[in-house]
Amino acid sequence: MTAAAxxxxxxxxxxxxxQQLIERLAGCGFAFPAFALLxxxxxxxxxxxxxxxxxxxxxxxxxxxxxxxxxxxxALADPVFRRSITNTFVYVAIVLPLAVxxxxxxxxxxxxxxxxxxxxxxxxxxxxxxxxxxMATVWQxxxxxxxxxxxxxxxxxxxxxxxxxxxxxxxxxxxxxxGIWHLVGFNMVLFLAGLxxxxxxxxxxxxxxxxxxxxxxxxxxxWPLLGPTTMFVIVTTSITAFKVFDTVAVMTRGGxxxxxxxLLYAIYLEGYQYFHMGYAAALTLVFLVxxxxxxxxxxxxxxxxxxx
Amino acid sequence: MAKVELRSVGKSFGDVPVLAxxxxxxxxxxxLTLVGASGxxxxxxxxxxxxxxxxxxxxxxxxxxPVDHLRPHERRVAMVFQSYALYPHMRVxxxxxxxxxxxxxxxxxxxxxxxxxxxxRRRVMPEIAREVHAVAAQLQIDALLERRPSQLSxxxxxxxxxxxxxxxxxAAFLMDEPLSNLDAKLRVHMRTxxxxxxxxxxxxxxxxxxxxxxxxxxxxxxxxMDNGAIxxxxxxxxxxxxxxxxxxxxxxxxxxxxxxxxxxxAQHSVELFGAELPIRVPRPVGAALxxxxxxxxxxxxxxxxxxxxxxxxxxxxxxxxxxGAEYIVHVDLAQPASGVVICKIAADPESLVDGARxxxxxxxxxxxxxxDAEGHRIxxxxxxxxxxxxxxxxxxAVHP
Numbered sequence: 001m002t003a004a005a006x007x008x009x010x011x012x013x014x015x016x017x018x019q020q021l022i023e024r025l026a027g028c029g030f031a032f033p034a035f036a037l038l039x040x041x042x043x044x045x046x047x048x049x050x051x052x053x054x055x056x057x058x059x060x061x062x063x064x065x066x067x068x069x070x071x072x073x074x075a076l077a078d079p080v081f082r083r084s085i086t087n088t089f090v091y092v093a094i095v096l097p098l099a100v101x102x103x104x105x106x107x108x109x110x111x112x113x114x115x116x117x118x119x120x121x122x123x124x125x126x127x128x129x130x131x132x133x134x135m136a137t138v139w140q141x142x143x144x145x146x147x148x149x150x151x152x153x154x155x156x157x158x159x160x161x162x163x164x165x166x167x168x169x170x171x172x173x174x175x176x177x178x179g180i181w182h183l184v185g186f187n188m189v190l191f192l193a194g195l196x197x198x199x200x201x202x203x204x205x206x207x208x209x210x211x212x213x214x215x216x217x218x219x220x221x222x223w224p225l226l227g228p229t230t231m232f233v234i235v236t237t238s239i240t241a242f243k244v245f246d247t248v249a250v251m252t253r254g255g256x257x258x259x260x261x262x263l264l265y266a267i268y269l270e271g272y273q274y275f276h277m278g279y280a281a282a283l284t285l286v287f288l289v290x291x292x293x294x295x296x297x298x299x300x301x302x303x304x305x306x307x308x
Numbered sequence: 309m310a311k312v313e314l315r316s317v318g319k320s321f322g323d324v325p326v327l328a329x330x331x332x333x334x335x336x337x338x339x340l341t342l343v344g345a346s347g348x349x350x351x352x353x354x355x356x357x358x359x360x361x362x363x364x365x366x367x368x369x370x371x372x373x374p375v376d377h378l379r380p381h382e383r384r385v386a387m388v389f390q391s392y393a394l395y396p397h398m399r400v401x402x403x404x405x406x407x408x409x410x411x412x413x414x415x416x417x418x419x420x421x422x423x424x425x426x427x428x429r430r431r432v433m434p435e436i437a438r439e440v441h442a443v444a445a446q447l448q449i450d451a452l453l454e455r456r457p458s459q460l461s462x463x464x465x466x467x468x469x470x471x472x473x474x475x476x477x478x479a480a481f482l483m484d485e486p487l488s489n490l491d492a493k494l495r496v497h498m499r500t501x502x503x504x505x506x507x508x509x510x511x512x513x514x515x516x517x518x519x520x521x522x523x524x525x526x527x528x529x530x531x532x533m534d535n536g537a538i539x540x541x542x543x544x545x546x547x548x549x550x551x552x553x554x555x556x557x558x559x560x561x562x563x564x565x566x567x568x569x570x571x572x573x574a575q576h577s578v579e580l581f582g583a584e585l586p587i588r589v590p591r592p593v594g595a596a597l598x599x600x601x602x603x604x605x606x607x608x609x610x611x612x613x614x615x616x617x618x619x620x621x622x623x624x625x626x627x628x629x630x631x632g633a634e635y636i637v638h639v640d641l642a643q644p645a646s647g648v649v650i651c652k653i654a655a656d657p658e659s660l661v662d663g664a665r666x667x668x669x670x671x672x673x674x675x676x677x678x679x680d681a682e683g684h685r686i687x688x689x690x691x692x693x694x695x696x697x698x699x700x701x702x703x704x705a706v707h708p
Contacts, residue, residue: 205395207380221395278560
């Protein structure tokens with residue numbers, strides 16, 4: 001009986017096995033190109049980065065020594081690096097709430113417009129499409145203490161001129177303002193998409209249930225239902241803000257007196273100006289860990305609150 | 309509880325007129341249904357009563373007072389939407405409690421974070437919770453209060469939407485096709501439940517639907533709308549038994565009424581396919597008429613069966629649909645008549661046909677509805693109490 005059953009199964013199994021094998025091979029075949037690209041573009045460079053961060057490799061150097069964790073110890077003690085981390089966090093702390101808040105405000109205001117909406121959408125989105133490096137030059141001119149029109153305006157109003165980019169106290173807020181200007185349009189478009197996804201019925205039901213005005217409507221319906229959009233916007237904005245580089249490199253070069261030194265710029269200096277590739281790799285790893293922690297924290301803390 | 313009155317309410321979107329001067333009195337505690345095909349303006353009318361849409365002309369009165377200047381929540385009406393419009397981010401409790409929270413707490417007591425400091429909130433919330441629980445118990449959803457709308461079935465969502473409407477004890481319930489998103493079985497069940505709810509609450513219900521069965525089964529009165537106007541307003545039975553126009557006749561009743569072309573004979577009676585029916589019509593001779601006969605008023609019979617006092621058409625069985633308890637029979641009329649007649653019988657029509665699948669369709673002239681060329685009911689058409697011979701005569705006239 002058992003033997004007969006075994007014979008029966010062994011007789012029926014091979015074709016099914018072959019079918020499974022073919023399906024598995026086909027699956028691997030389809031997945032391979034993506035996997036290879038992932039390996040080449042992400043995983044291998046990351047592994048190399050990890051390896052370099054444990055060495056004293058310099059660009060063009062003939063011999064390289066393994067240092068273990070020395071690079072990381074050095075980074076912790078390095079005042080430039082510590083300052084750049086503080087500056088980056090200050091920059092993110094200014095850009096994140098304002099870029100998200102303004103993006104939301106503009107989106108809510110634009111959502112109600114009918115004819116002028118597309119005009120304003122384009123106006124606010126233009127900074128996103130522009131090249132930040134080129135625009136940084138324009139900003140540099142606008143903010144110039146004696147030639148720039150912004151200080152010109154301040155002078156006509158009677159306020160003394162402000163050295164936006166050469167006064168240590170003003171330089172980070174100024175860079176943050178430019179960063180916000182560059183980000184708001186993108187956030188606005190994301191929020192507009194989120195707003196369009198909220199059913200009209202809900203606003204009508206809320207109106208019947210006693211929502212009196214814009215604030216009630218916003219707090220009862222708009223804000224909670226924009227939760228998932230807001231989370232996405234916060235994550236992307238904070239990562240973008242964390243990666244601030246272009247404006248610093250073009251406008252201030254970390255100055256004055258290191259008051260605009262940020263993480264990515266510090267890494268760039270170590271790697272491409274001083275050719276300390278090993279040390280730069282260690283700093284990059286620290287940067288990546290920060291970004292990762294940031295995203296994980298936001299995803300886990302916010303995710304539980306925004307999804308319904 | 310309140311009566312709702314509409315005084316020549318009109319609405320147009322741009323140049324497109326949607327409602328043409330609607331006058332309607334809805335009594336306190338009445339269940340009134342606005343029924344009609346999509347695009348007839350019934351939902352717009354409901355939204356005007358709710359205050360979600362502003363009428364172009366006319367006035368809405370609730371309990372005798374005009375409410376045109378009032379915001380939706382000030383009109384003391386509650387609305388149930390076709391999509392239920394539950395707040396997806398709130399639990400069932402929050403959904404039902406919202407109207408009370410909105411009316412009893414100030415903005416400060418509702419602000420996120422700050423509300424924790426509100427003493428008023430601490431005092432009022434237990435009260436609200438008690439009322440929410442009472443309503444939930446009535447609808448048998450008290451076990452679901454901690455769920456989110458996405459975790460509920462269609463029928464449960466429907467109840468939550470009803471609960472949200474009931475908790476405010478509104479002057480009137482406005483319902484915009486509330487059963488359309490349910491499956492057929494649940495719809496039948498909820499029909500009974502809504503009717504029971506209406507009886508229990510004694511509140512005014514204004515109910516919009518495109519489904520004539522819902523209109524017929526639940527309402528005290530039905531307003532049949534078409535093209536922005538009310539075609540007929542009356543009790544469900546009236547709309548069925550005495551439709552004011554061809555459109556009403558076609559809309560009410562399933563399968564739809566059979567409409568046959570007829571005209572006024574020289575004797576001022578109805579002439580159908582050359583045969584005279586004993587229905588007197590005080591209209592000019594030769595005027596075109598439409599004769600409506602409901603499928604359930606026609607009895608298929610074997611050819612040559614006696615049909616005293618009744619009229620007979622002859623046709624060939626085209627198709628029959630077995631619904632279990634009854635059959636829907638499609639018959640192609642034979643010369644000199646033409647067209648398809650649908651009738652509803654309890655017996656299998658296959659047992660009635662002859663070799664050529666021909667059968668007789670017997671109906672009583674008293675069951676006929678007569679409409680003029682414009683589609684209006686001829687109210688003074690009358691059927692004299694005739695001797696059986698007349699039916700036989702018309703029968704021989706039509707018989708090939």
